[in-house]
Structures are given as structure tokens and as C-alpha cells.
Amino acid sequence: MTVMEQRGAYRPAPPPAWQPRTDPAPLLPDAEPYRVLGTPAAAEADPELLRTLYAQLVRGRRYNTQATALTKQGRLAVYPSSTGQEACEVAAALVLGERDWLFPSYRDTLAAVVRGVDPVAALTLLRGDWHTGYDPHEHRVAPLCTPLATQLPHAVGLAHAARLKGDDVVALAMVGDGGTSEGDFHEALNFAAVWQAPVVFLVQNNGFAISVPLAKQTAAPSLAHKAVGYGMPGRLVDGNDAAAVHEVLGDAVRHARGGGGPTLVEAVTYRVDAHTNADDATRYRGDAEIEAWRAHDPILLLERELTGRGLLDEAGVRAARQDAEDFAAALRERMNQDPALDPMDLFTHVYAEPTAQLGEQREQLRAELEAEAESEGARR
Known part of the structure; x- marks a missing residue:
């Protein structure tokens, strides 16, 4: 006889798991x-906000074209x-706000620059010089991922700890639409909703995960609909309408700051250029x-x-275009300067306290560099 079969045993009634914990209707986009x-x-x-958005869009477009040109120049x-x-x-x-944090993906260097990160520092990862070229704490921008x-x-x-x-x-x-197919996306949304963490998830649905169209990634009505499965609001916004994106994200940030928990925002936009300079987009569109x-185009819509x-x-x-040209010229001039790199920096900022194995690797590299320098000096 098991404990549960004994007379008078405690038999808890199972929870009605089939019933939703919350009304799903307000969560749907x-x-x-x-x-x-x-x-x-x-x-x-606000007219002043619209003018600010416009100036930043024009500058951002020029930043993108200049960075693309820099890849062709090596x-x-x-x-x-x-x-x-x-x-x-x-x-x-x-x-x-000033104390808030931005967590960008590798495509979001422009967001980091608008947040205040030096444009050359924002491109350092993509240059191959450092894992990240800026101090994340200075502008509260996490490393490009x-x-x-x-x-x-x-x-x-971070948001849960801050709360x-x-x-x-x-x-x-x-995150991009391709990122929503990763397990990290689902785990993050689940934790955020359970903890009611003050987080806003912005999915830039630009149509393709490299060459894979959205229809081959998900059968959901929209990516914003995925929010209801985790118990958070989902918002669907025109990602090329700068005023709409700012308003929806602003509402979500205020909702999170007020203790309302996370929001998933899907911005429907389009990646005009190829995935990267290494991609041939003509193969799939x-x-x-x-x-x-x-x-x-977002600039055209706002200018109109x-x-x-x-x-x-x-x-x-x-004036906006000239400002963008000046910005691009300064970026181009600085990027054309060869950086002074120290191979020993490979071991900097890996751990707060370097491990013994990392120390061994550092000393091995140091010895190799010294031997190479001595050999070069002897040949001269």
C-alpha cells in the first residue's frame, strides 16, 4: 500500500492547468x-521629436553607407x-533613460552610436581588433553580440538584478527575426515573464535570417503573437515608421519601469542591403x-x-544631409588610421582574476613574440 492509498491520506486537488493564468486577450497584438x-x-x-528622429535617420543612413564602403576598402x-x-x-x-541598458546584436551598431558610443569604437569588433571596443558601463550599452x-x-x-x-x-x-528561432529567445522571454523583469524585447523582423525567409522559421500569425505564450504583452509596429516605433517602445519602457513586466515588440521592417558584405542576396530575393x-523607406516617410x-x-x-556627410567624413578619416594593436591585449578583460591556464597562455605568447623580435633583429 502506498502512502496515497492509506485512509485519510492528503490528496491535493490538481490545479486547473487547462485554464489560462491570465486573460490572454489584452496580451495579443x-x-x-x-x-x-x-x-x-x-x-x-511632438514636432521636436520628429525633427530629432529625422536628423538621426539621415545620419544613420550615411553611417551605414560609409561603413559598407569601409569593408570594400579593407x-x-x-x-x-x-x-x-x-x-x-x-x-x-x-x-x-540615462540609467537604462541597451543590449544590441551585431547588426545594431547604429543604435549603439545613437546611444552615445564612439562610432569607431562601435566598429572595433567588426574590424577584428577587440571583442568590444568600448566600455559597456560608460553608456550602458552591452557588447555587440x-x-x-x-x-x-x-x-x-541584468534587469532582474536591478529590480x-x-x-x-x-x-x-x-534581436532579429532569425534570433527568435534560438532557444535563448524562448528562455529569456520565459524568465522575464515569470520574474516580471523590467525588459523590453525588440524584434526587428527584416524578412530574412540570412537567406531564410520568415515563413520557413515560424507558422505563428506574427512574432509578436509569441508573447502571449509567455504571459506578456505583444505589440506589432511598422518598423519603418520612426514615430510609431518610438511611441510603442516608449510605452513598453514605461510599462516595465512601472512594474508591469516585460513586453515583446515586433517591428516589421526590411533589410535593404545584403546580410553582410559577404552575402549574395540575389540568390534568394x-x-x-x-x-x-x-x-x-523610413527617411522618406518621415521627410514627407x-x-x-x-x-x-x-x-x-x-542641413541634415550636411551633418551626415561631416559625420561620415570624420568616421572615414579615423578609420583610415592604422590602429596600434598589442597582441598581449588578447588576455585583457577575459577574467577579473586571470586563471592559471590563461596565465600560461599569456606567457607562452610573450615568449614567442620575444623570440620573433630577436630573430627579426638578428636578420637586420
């Missing part, structure tokens, strides 16, 4: 991406362009598709709104 530009809602947008090893996605990049950086979606659990951990300490901090984690998205409302004239457009 809208049927169509939320828009501001070209709608009556645009009249309520000054960058690789560059994942965010051309066409600048509205997501700019809005993500601008909605955060090349493994897909591994930055998401990091964002949740436990009583710090007023929100983490905004950026045609020019007609790209041109159709160019008509929905601003000029139509008399908030931007030709002089303002020229």
Missing part, C-alpha cells in the same frame, strides 16, 4: 502593425548593414521586392510628414 506617420495620430506627435572585416532599419535603431536608443540571441538572457538577468536591488533600470534587448520596400506639415524645409533637409 493588433491585427495590423501600428502606424503614426500618414495617419491622424501624426498630428499629436578597413572593416565585415559589416552587417541596418540600411532600411534605421527607424528601429534610432528609436531604440532614444527611448531609454554576434552569437544569435545570447544577449537576451543577459538583458533579463532586486531597487534600481530604476530598464533593459532593452534587440529579386530587385522588384527591394524596390517595393524602398517606397516605404515633416515637409507636409511645414516642420521641415529645403534648408533643413540640406
